[in-house]
Structures are given as C-alpha cells and as structure tokens.
Amino acid sequence: MQTISDAESRIMEALWRKTPLSAEQIFAAVGAENGWAPATVKTLVTRLLKKKAISGGKEGDSYVYRPLITRAAWVQSESQGMLDKLFKGEVAPLVAHFAEHRKLSAKDLKQLKALIARIEEDK
Amino acid sequence: MQTISDAESRIMEALWRKTPLSAEQIFAAVGAENGWAPATVKTLVTRLLKKKAISGGKEGDSYVYRPLITRAAWVQSESQGMLDKLFKGEVAPLVAHFAEHRKLSAKDLKQLKALIARIEEDK
DNA sequence: CTTGCCAGATTACGCGCGTAACTTCAGATT
DNA sequence: AATCTGAAGTTACGCGCGTAATCTGGCAAG
Incomplete structure (x- = not known):
C-alpha cells in the first residue's frame, strides 16, 4: 500500500513490465538480476501481497500475480x-538544480x- | 556520510538555515516542530556526528555544531x-510526469x- | 489413497531508524 | 578540591527491511 520498499519495487517493476507473471517468472525476471535466492523473492512477494500492492490467484491453469497499484x-x-x-x-527549482549540476542533457x-510548447498550446 | 535519514535531515535543515547552532538552539529549532524529546534530538545529532555529516566543537565560549556537507x-x-x-x-520525463498530474503550476x-531561455543563451 | 509440488504462513537474524534514557568524562564554577 | 554542567558515549527497544529457510495445507498426479 503506502510503503513499497526498494527491494519490493524491483518486483513491482517486473510486474509492470509484463503482467501477469507466475512465481517462477518473477524469480526469472528479478532473481538473477539482483542476486536473490528464490526464498528472498518469495518473501518480497508475500510482503507485497500483505501490503495489497499485488494480487495473486489462480487464472486458468496456473497461479499468477498482478500489480494492484x-x-x-x-x-x-x-x-x-x-x-x-x-x-x-516546486518543479522549476528542481530542474534548475539539475541544470546547475550539468545533468540536463541536450535531449532533456x-x-x-517540446513539452512546454505543447502545454502552452492547449492552454 | 552517505545516508542521512529522514529524521536526521531535519537537523541538517536547521543547520543549513543558520550555522553554527548550539545543542540548545538545534533543539529549539526542531524539537517542538517535530515533537521530539531533547534526548531524541541528541541522538540524531550524535548519529550525524558519527556519520561526519556535521562537526561539533567549542568556538569561543560555547559549543556549537556546523554542517560538513x-x-x-x-x-x-x-x-x-x-x-x-x-x-x-532523464529529467524531461520527470517534468512530463508532473505535467500530466497537474502539478506544474503557472509559476513553474x-x-x-526563463530557465531554458537562459541556458540557450550562453550555450 | 498416498505422495509430491506449490502457494502461503511462520520464523529467523542482523541492521538502520525513530524514539529515548542513562552513564561518563572533562572543563568550569564554587 | 569538590561539585556541577554540558557534550559525548552507551544502552534500549520495537519496527521495517534485506536476506533467507522451514513448515503447512491443499490440489494434482501416480
């Protein structure tokens, strides 16, 4: 619900990339990437279930998880x-901060x- | 050093507003505001000292603290x-996010x- | 019917945090 | 010299997190 921890958010990211996923698929997606044991992934999934951040249930033949938020x-x-x-x-000071620290790319x-132009247009 | 916790950052904010401050002044600045007992403020100060985020020492007649970062x-x-x-x-998607959620004020x-214009100018 | 697999629940453990009190040590005051 | 004061250090405790293993209970397969 409110507080999704850092490790938990990795699970969420996997589910946001592709939903639904089985337990195995979740582990395949994040286990190796983060160096987690299967048990660890299970714990995180359990905590997310308790937090109502995801749901788990049988769909058709297999048991899968879906994000709730x-x-x-x-x-x-x-x-x-x-x-x-x-x-x-305030957003502007944030951007100014990144600008000062040379973190504003040409692409940004x-x-x-473009974004500002678009906003101005349908104002 | 690296990790200044949320509570600790309140102490830092006080020191960034005005430096240096005595233990008493820190408590006056943040204790009431956050509902903290003097002992709690002391703990936070101690942890910040250990983390080398602030320094403490006698200056003239009284003992005061200064931010190190x-x-x-x-x-x-x-x-x-x-x-x-x-x-x-990427900064642009962040701003786009705020724009979508109507968190971009006219002021922003x-x-x-203005910020973009300034950057473009001395490019 | 029995065995095995899989999801969920329980338990574990060390760490940092929020919250706080108590102890110690050195300098200042009496 | 003895006492007081204030800063630092030590201890405490419950909680969430990162990390993980084990137990339990139900469904499926043999």
Missing part, C-alpha cells in the same frame, strides 16, 4: 515526496521545450 | 537517486521557460 501512482507518490522535501514542491532540453 | 550535495544525491530509479535518469512554467 499502477506504476504512475507509485511514481507520483515517490516523486512528490522528494519534491516536497527537497524543493518545497529538447524534450522540455 | 552542503545542502546542494545532499539534494544532488537524493534527487539523482530518485531520478535514476523512477525516470532512468514561467520559471522553466
């Missing part, structure tokens, strides 16, 4: 929290301009 | 971590345009 919702709460804590909730700049 | 450095590591985790390190928009 969307990635967008998760991203929203995570990024909003950071924004509030670090930049008083181009996309930002 | 800058707010900018902290903001950088925090925001970069979030950016990498949530948006593959104006500042962003």
